[in-house]
Amino acid sequence: MANNLAPQKRELTEKQEIFVDTLLQNGGNVTAAMSVAGYKPNSRQWLVRSVKDEILNRTEHLLALNSARAAQRIISTIDDDGTEPRAEIKLKAAESLLNRVGLGRKDTVQHNVTALHGVVLLPTKKPVQEVVVNQQEVE
Numbered sequence: 001m002a003n004n005l006a007p008q009k010r011e012l013t014e015k016q017e018i019f020v021d022t023l024l025q026n027g028g029n030v031t032a033a034m035s036v037a038g039y040k041p042n043s044r045q046w047l048v049r050s051v052k053d054e055i056l057n058r059t060e061h062l063l064a065l066n067s068a069r070a071a072q073r074i075i076s077t078i079d080d081d082g083t084e085p086r087a088e089i090k091l092k093a094a095e096s097l098l099n100r101v102g103l104g105r106k107d108t109v110q111h112n113v114t115a116l117h118g119v120v121l122l123p124t125k126k127p128v129q130e131v132v133v134n135q136q137e138v139e
Contacts, residue, residue, distance in 0.1 A: 024062065071098065
């Protein structure tokens with residue numbers, strides 16, 4: 001039995017493929033990518049909304065591909081003698097990329113909680129009394 005609850009991957013049209021490819025190649029310039037793919041400027045919101053999942057999927061893969069470079073940057077910083085320009089900025093960028101793909105520093109939060117447990121004593125319940133309504137009083 002097929003799992004009907006699994007999300008179905010939507011096939012993109014040829015124009016949508018060109019748009020997404022161009023968008024990732026040009027560094028995220030939506031207007032230029034729309035022009036290359038042949039879309040009119042007023043279709044921007046519809047287009048981005050319709051290919052959002054594909055953009056996110058490809059961006060995730062792009063980050064994963066570059067994680068090896070980021071790891072190498074961190075390793076090369078160990079031996080850096082301080083002469084490389086902007087080494088600190090490059091190191092922070094590498095750390096940020098590794099954090100985004102899940103390979104960075106793991107932040108942990110330590111919670112120290114003191115729970116005060118008190119006992120509340122309640123008085124005993126009064127027994128339930130029956131109430132009899134006289135039929136003549138109700139009418």
